[in-house]
Amino acid sequence: MTRAEENYLKTIFHLGGSSSNLVSTNAIAEQMETKPSSVTDMAKKLAEKGLVEYTKYQGVSLSKTGLKTALSIVRKHRLWEVFLVETLDFSWDEVHEVAEQLEHIKSEKLIDRIDSLLGHPKFDPHGDPIPSKDGVFFEREQQLLSEMKPGSIGVCVGVKDTSSNFLKFLDKNKIALGDTIEIVEIEDFDQSLTIKINGQNMSISHQIANNLYVKKQE
Amino acid sequence: MTRAEENYLKTIFHLGGSSSNLVSTNAIAEQMETKPSSVTDMAKKLAEKGLVEYTKYQGVSLSKTGLKTALSIVRKHRLWEVFLVETLDFSWDEVHEVAEQLEHIKSEKLIDRIDSLLGHPKFDPHGDPIPSKDGVFFEREQQLLSEMKPGSIGVCVGVKDTSSNFLKFLDKNKIALGDTIEIVEIEDFDQSLTIKINGQNMSISHQIANNLYVKKQE
DNA sequence: TACTAAATTTAGACATGACGAAAAATAAAT
DNA sequence: ATTTATTTTTCGTCATGTCTAAATTTAGTA
Numbered sequence: 001m002t003r004a005e006e007n008y009l010k011t012i013f014h015l016g017g018s019s020s021n022l023v024s025t026n027a028i029a030e031q032m033e034t035k036p037s038s039v040t041d042m043a044k045k046l047a048e049k050g051l052v053e054y055t056k057y058q059g060v061s062l063s064k065t066g067l068k069t070a071l072s073i074v075r076k077h078r079l080w081e082v083f084l085v086e087t088l089d090f091s092w093d094e095v096h097e098v099a100e101q102l103e104h105i106k107s108e109k110l111i112d113r114i115d116s117l118l119g120h121p122k123f124d125p126h127g128d129p130i131p132s133k134d135g136v137f138f139e140r141e142q143q144l145l146s147e148m149k150p151g152s153i154g155v156c157v158g159v160k161d162t163s164s165n166f167l168k169f170l171d172k173n174k175i176a177l178g179d180t181i182e183i184v185e186i187e188d189f190d191q192s193l194t195i196k197i198n199g200q201n202m203s204i205s206h207q208i209a210n211n212l213y214v215k216k217q218e
Numbered sequence: 219m220t221r222a223e224e225n226y227l228k229t230i231f232h233l234g235g236s237s238s239n240l241v242s243t244n245a246i247a248e249q250m251e252t253k254p255s256s257v258t259d260m261a262k263k264l265a266e267k268g269l270v271e272y273t274k275y276q277g278v279s280l281s282k283t284g285l286k287t288a289l290s291i292v293r294k295h296r297l298w299e300v301f302l303v304e305t306l307d308f309s310w311d312e313v314h315e316v317a318e319q320l321e322h323i324k325s326e327k328l329i330d331r332i333d334s335l336l337g338h339p340k341f342d343p344h345g346d347p348i349p350s351k352d353g354v355f356f357e358r359e360q361q362l363l364s365e366m367k368p369g370s371i372g373v374c375v376g377v378k379d380t381s382s383n384f385l386k387f388l389d390k391n392k393i394a395l396g397d398t399i400e401i402v403e404i405e406d407f408d409q410s411l412t413i414k415i416n417g418q419n420m421s422i423s424h425q426i427a428n429n430l431y432v433k434k435q436e
Numbered sequence: 437t438a439c440t441a442a443a444t445t446t447a448g449a450c451a452t453g454a455c456g457a458a459a460a461a462t463a464a465a466t
Numbered sequence: 467a468t469t470t471a472t473t474t475t476t477c478g479t480c481a482t483g484t485c486t487a488a489a490t491t492t493a494g495t496a
Contacts, residue, residue, distance in 0.1 A: 004483060025444060038484055040445055045482095057444055057491055088331040098325045107316045113306040222453060243474060256454050258475055263452095275461060275474060 003104050006073050007032065008042050009051060010103075012062055013070035017052075022059035071135040076111050077103040078124035078131075083114050085125045092125040093167035126167075127158025127177050127213060143216065145181065146191070146209035153182045154214030161211040169208070174198060181214060221322050224291050225250065226260050227269060228321075230280055231288035235270075240277030289353040294329050295321040296342035296349075301332050303343045310343040311385035344385075345376025345395050345431060361434065363399065364409070364427035371400045372432030379429040387426070392416060399432060 011031050017023035025043065029036040047054035051066035062070060080102040084090040090098075105111075112133070115121075122138075123129055131137040142157050156179045159166065170176065175197060182196040191206035229249050235241035243261065247254040265272035269284035280288060298320040302308040308316075323329075330351070333339075340356075341347055349355040360375050374397045377384065388394070393415060402412040402419060409424035 002482075026442095034483095035485060036444065037446080037486080041483075084328070088328070088335065090327070090331070094327070098323070098328055101323050101325070105316070105319045107319070109308070109312070110302070110306070110316055113308070117306065220452080244472095252453095253455060254474060255456080255476080259453075 001069065004042065005046060005049075005051070006069070006104060008039075008046060009062065009066055009070040010073045010077075012052065012060060013067065013074065017059075017061045018067050018070075020053070020061050022061050024059045028060070068135055071131045071137075073103050075131045075133070075135075076105070078128060079111060079114050079118065079121070081124045081126070082118050082121045082130070086118055086121075091167075091171070093164040093171070095125060096162060096164075123158075125177075126162050141215060142213040144210055145183075145193070145195075145212040145214050146206055148183050148214065148216065150183045150186055153180060153217045155180050155217060156212060157215045158213035159211060160213060166208075166211060173202065173204075175212075180217070181212075219287065222260070223264060223267075223269070224287070224322060226257075226264060227280065227284055227288040228291045228295075230270065230278060231285070231292065235277075235279045236285050236288075238271070238279050240279050242277045246278070286353055289349045289355075291321050293349040293351070293353075294323070296346060297329060297332050297336065297339070299342045299344070300336050300339045300348070304336060304339075309385075309389070311382040311389070313343060314380055314382075341376075343395075344380050359433060360431040362428055363401075363411070363413075363430040363432050364424055366401050366432065366434065368401045368404055371398060371435045373398050373435060374430060375433045376431035377429060378431060384426075384429060388430075391420065391422075393430075398435070 011028055012023050015023045015027055015031060025036045025039045028039045043054045043060050046052040050063055052060045052062055054060045077099045080099040081095040084095040084098060085092060121130060129137040129140060140157060148154060156177055179197055184194040184196050184201060186193050192203055193209050194201055194203050229246055230241050233241045233245055233249060243254045243257045246257045261272045261278050264270040268281055269287065270278045270280055272278045295317045298317040299313040302313040302316060303310055339348060347355040347358060358375060366372060374395050397415055400414040402414050404411050410421055411427050412419055412421050
């Protein structure tokens with residue numbers, strides 16, 4: 001399994017291409033910052049190897065083994081992110097790039113030991129679930145903060161955008177995973193929201209709310 | 219800098235190709251388990267980039283920047299080995315392969331943090347010195363056990379052969395770095411030695427003694 | 437339904453890194 | 467000094483993964 005192949009599988013997974021759900025060549029190309037023609041080439045190759053199902057002009061989806069492989073890479077990526085934050089004091093906006101490299105290290109023993117060292121974490125620093133060794137993980141019930149109604153209360157459980165810029169913004173404004181957020185008001189004009197967090201009211205744009213996952217409190 | 223280039227630089231370094239000392243194409247090919255013709259190709263490329271000096275039919279040696287690069291890779295390799303042993307409980311015969319992969323991870327911050335976490339170790343699990351960030355390292359005074367005379371005493375400080383087989387043999391026979399070894403006798407017939415270690419006499423072949431570095435005690 | 441626009445694939449090309457066979461240079465030996 | 471053997475290089479080829487330009491298919495619209 002080459003690095004390129006692994007990256008394609010991972011991308012298809014992130015675009016939702018599991019359980020016969022088709023992902024378009026264009027979508028993959030855009031996500032990977034490559035050209036559609038390159039994606040077509042690779043789609044053929046992965047289909048040949050039985051890692052994806054591919055029908056010309058229709059798109060690709062992960063096969064059973066393709067999904068298994070993708071999950072193992074995602075598992076490694078997320079565990080390394082936890083390691084970088086917990087053990088090496090990286091901040092959550094610095095870990096992605098490095099984890100992109102570390103996820104390709106081939107050693108089952110290594111990732112198992114990292115997993116143990118960290119106490120078998122269930123979520124990465126951005127709140128994304130970490131698949132278990134056999135590919136099981138629980139997609140947490142969550143919704144975007146932007147989908148909540150005024151008056152409702154939620155706990156911040158994850159971020160959609162993991163760009164350094166967005167994460168630094170959250171740090172600067174003292175918004176962290178685990179914080180409780182109450183929607184005070186939503187502005188009709190621009191959908192910006194007033195939220196109550198850490199006992200204080202603050203205003204955030206729709207775009208911010210659209211990239212924060214919360215778990216609704218009853 | 220590609221992975222292949224890094225591996226060539228590392229190999230040239232290990233074959234002693236620094237400070238204008240020429241290393242032959244054949245030697246590199248053998249060490250890397252590749253063909254001399256491939257080495258020639260890469261030698262040209264590295265010379266083009268100013269990482270080695272290369273004269274046709276003469277051999278290659280590392281340039282100043284080539285040496286610097288090689289040292290940084292060796293540093294990473296050895297620090298990762300320490301990490302695997304100290305933090306993740308790998309045994310010293312399991313670390314090489316994984317470190318061969320980890321040494322290519324590109325993140326200065328990562329390796330600096332690993333270095334800190336480990337307390338800035340000076341030697342790797344096989345006794346090889348770890349270059350500092352600016353490429354300085356002290357080659358310890360050492361000699362092969364096979365070069366010692368009967369009656370002399372030394373402390374085991376490193377291994378020449380780092381193969382899993384050899385290291386497992388040492389484990390099995392309770393020979394570890396730091397142990398004091400006295401040469402009791404050398405057999406004329408086959409150069410096998412009787413040594414006193416941990417208060418007990420044992421016999422080891424010349425080949426074993428030829429792969430153990432000791433520091434002579436006065 | 438026919439036409440256009442968008443998405444996708446094909447075909448030819450390139451860079452990297454490796455290989456084998458044959459040619460060239462160096463080293464060794466008579 | 468000339469032949470022989472060894473080392474090293476050159477040359478053509480191949481696999482991987484990418485790209486551009488052109489051709490094809492699909493989808494959308496009049």
